[in-house]
Amino acid sequence: MQFHLANSSRTLAGILAGCAALTVMATASTAQAHDMYAGKTVNLVVGSAPGGGYDTYARLFSRHLGDHLPGKPNVVVQNMPGAGSARAAGHVYASAPKDGMTLALIQPGAVVGPLFDKDVKPTYDANKLIYIASADSGTRVCVTLPNSRIKTYKQAQTEKVVAGAAGRGASSFDYANLHKNMSGAMFAVVPGYKGMADILLAMERTEVDTVCGFDWSSVKAQRPNLVRDKSINVLVQASVDKNDELDALGVPNIMDFTTGDDNRAVVELIVAQQFFGRPFVMGPGNPAEAVKLMRAALDSVMKDAKLLAEAEKMGVDITPATGVRVQEVVEKMYRTPQRILDLAAKAIRD
Numbered sequence: 001m002q003f004h005l006a007n008s009s010r011t012l013a014g015i016l017a018g019c020a021a022l023t024v025m026a027t028a029s030t031a032q033a034h035d036m037y038a039g040k041t042v043n044l045v046v047g048s049a050p051g052g053g054y055d056t057y058a059r060l061f062s063r064h065l066g067d068h069l070p071g072k073p074n075v076v077v078q079n080m081p082g083a084g085s086a087r088a089a090g091h092v093y094a095s096a097p098k099d100g101m102t103l104a105l106i107q108p109g110a111v112v113g114p115l116f117d118k119d120v121k122p123t124y125d126a127n128k129l130i131y132i133a134s135a136d137s138g139t140r141v142c143v144t145l146p147n148s149r150i151k152t153y154k155q156a157q158t159e160k161v162v163a164g165a166a167g168r169g170a171s172s173f174d175y176a177n178l179h180k181n182m183s184g185a186m187f188a189v190v191p192g193y194k195g196m197a198d199i200l201l202a203m204e205r206t207e208v209d210t211v212c213g214f215d216w217s218s219v220k221a222q223r224p225n226l227v228r229d230k231s232i233n234v235l236v237q238a239s240v241d242k243n244d245e246l247d248a249l250g251v252p253n254i255m256d257f258t259t260g261d262d263n264r265a266v267v268e269l270i271v272a273q274q275f276f277g278r279p280f281v282m283g284p285g286n287p288a289e290a291v292k293l294m295r296a297a298l299d300s301v302m303k304d305a306k307l308l309a310e311a312e313k314m315g316v317d318i319t320p321a322t323g324v325r326v327q328e329v330v331e332k333m334y335r336t337p338q339r340i341l342d343l344a345a346k347a348i349r350d
Contacts, residue, residue, distance in 0.1 A: 025325030036100060036290065038071030041075060045078045045104040046091060047085025051197035055079060057135055057278050058105045060316060061298075064307040068297040073101075079270045082192060084169030085110035092283040093124030100290025103132060103282045110275035113169040116345035120168075125335045128284050131326040132289055133298035133335055135278035137319045139239035139246060140175055140271075142185075143213040143219060146231045150210060153235040153252055156185045164199035164208035165186040171213030172199060174270070174348040179236065181211055181347045182267055183257030187212075189350060196222070210235065215277060216246065217317035237345050238271050266344045270338060276320075276326045295323045 042065070046058035055077075062075040080088040085106035098103040111126045142163075144150045150161050156179075165173040168191070180183040191210060193199045196218065197212045219227060226232035230249070232336040237246045238254045241301070258267050282291060282300060301307055311318050 008308070009058070022031070022069060036071065036293070037069050037073040038102060040073045041051055041094070041104045042066065042073050042075045043078055044075055045080050045088045045096075045102065047080055047082075047088030047104060047106040047110060049081040049195040049197065050079050052195040053215055053221060054085075054105055054107060054278065056221055056314070056316060057216070059104075060307065060311060060314065061135070061301065063310075064301050064304055065182055065297060067303070068300045069293060080104075083110075083167055084113060084173070086113065086124075086169055089126065089129065089281065090123030092281060093129060094283070096283060098285040098287075098288050099284060100282075100294070103280055103294060105135075105278060105280050107169075107171060108276055108279060109169040109171055109174055111276070111279065112270075112273045112333060115334065115336070115341055116348060117168065118345070124283075127330060129330075130282045130284060130286065130323070130324045131330060132280040132282055132291070132294050133275070134276035134321040134323075134326050135298075135302065135319075136215065136217055136279070136317055137240065137275050137321055138214050138277045138317060139216045139237050139243040139273060140171060141181060141216050141219065141237050141246070141251070142175070142210050142235040144210045144233040145200075146226065146233070146236065147206065148203070148209050148233065150235070151233050153185070153257075156187070156210070156235055157183075157257075158186070160186050160188060161210055162208045163189050163210050163212055164202050165189050165191045165211070165213075166192050166193050166195055166199075167191055168197075168349070171215075172196065172211055173213070175213030175238065176211075177348045178238075178267070178270055179254065180262055183236075185236075186194070216243065217277075217315075219317040220317075227315075238274070240269070240274050245254055261317060262340070262343055266338050266347050269333070269340060269344050272329070273331060275329050276321060279326060280323075298323070 048054040058077050062077050066075045088104045089110045163176040168350045176189045179253045180187040202208045234251045236250045
C-alpha cells in the first residue's frame with residue numbers, strides 16, 4: 001500500500017510540475033508577444049490613393065486593430081498607390097522590414113494580375129504572400145451618376161460609353177474590359193486616373209460616363225445619398241454569391257449576358273477574386289508568431305462591436321474571410337489551366 005501511495009505522490013508531483021512548466025511557458029509566450037508590439041507602431045500600407053474605398057477600409061481598421069494586438073501598438077496608414085496595388089504588394093514582399101510590423105491592404109487585382117500579365121515581371125510572387133484576412137467578400141458593379149445619359153446596361157450595349165479607369169490590374173480597368181469583351185458593352189476604356197475617387201469626380205464633370213469594378217459596399221460608403229435616393233444607375237453586377245439587395249433593384253448579372261463554356265469559365269475565374277475583396281497581406285519571411293497574432297487580431301477586430309457600429313454608420317460592409325481560407329483560394333486560382341488563363345488575360349485587356 002505504501003508503495004502505491006508513494007508512486008501516486010510522485011505521479012501527482014509530476015503532473016503539478018508539468019502544469020507549472022506549461023504555465024511558465026504560456027506566461028513567457030504572452031510576455032514575448034506583448035514585447036513584440038508594446039510601444040511600437042504597426043504600418044498599414046494601403047495600395048490606393050486617399051479617399052477611395054480601400055483607403056476608407058484601411059483607416060477604419062487602423063482605429064481598432066491596435067486594441068486587438070498584445071501591447072496595443074499604434075497603427076498608422078500609409079498610402080502607396082500604383083499599378084492596381086502592385087506597388088504596395090511589392091513593398092511588403094521585398095522592401096518592408098520582416099519584423100511583423102508591416103502589412104498591406106491591397107486590391108485583388110494585385111493578387112490575380114500576375115496570372116494574366118505574363119509580359120510584366122512583378123516585384124513579388126502573389127502565391128507566396130501571406131494572407132492575413134479579407135474584410136469583404138462582395139459584388140462589383142458598373143455605375144453611372146444621375147447626370148449621365150446612360151441609365152441601363154442595354155444602352156451600354158448599343159451606345160458608345162466612356163469608362164474611366166486606373167491602370168492595368170486595377171478593378172476599374174479589368175472589369176470594364178471584361179464587360180466589353182464578354183458581354184458586348186460598347187465601352188471605350190480611358191485609363192490613367194488615380195483611383196475611384198478621381199473617376200467619380202470625372203463622372204461628375206461628365207469627362208467619362210461610367211466606372212466598373214466598383215465594389216457595391218464602396219458605392220454605398222462614398223455616395224450614400226445617391227444610393228438611398230435610388231438615383232445612382234447600377235448598370236450590371238458581377239458577384240460570386242447572390243446579392244439580394246441588387247437583385248431586388250433589378251440589376252442584371254454579367255452571367256446573364258455571357259454565353260459559351262469557356263467564356264463562363266473566364267468570368268467565373270475573374271469574379272472569384274471578389275471572395276477576397278479587401279485582402280490584408282504580409283510579406284514572406286515575417287515571424288510565424290507575428291503572422292499568427294496578426295491573423296487572430298484581424299479575425300477578432302472584424303467581430304468587434306465598436307468597429308461594426310462605426311462601419312454601419314459609414315455604410316461599409318464587413319463580410320470577413322480568414323487568412324487561411326484566402327490562402328487556399330489563391331493557391332487554387334494559381335492552379336488554373338493555362339488555356340483558361342490565356343483567355344482570361346485577353347478578356348481583361350484592351
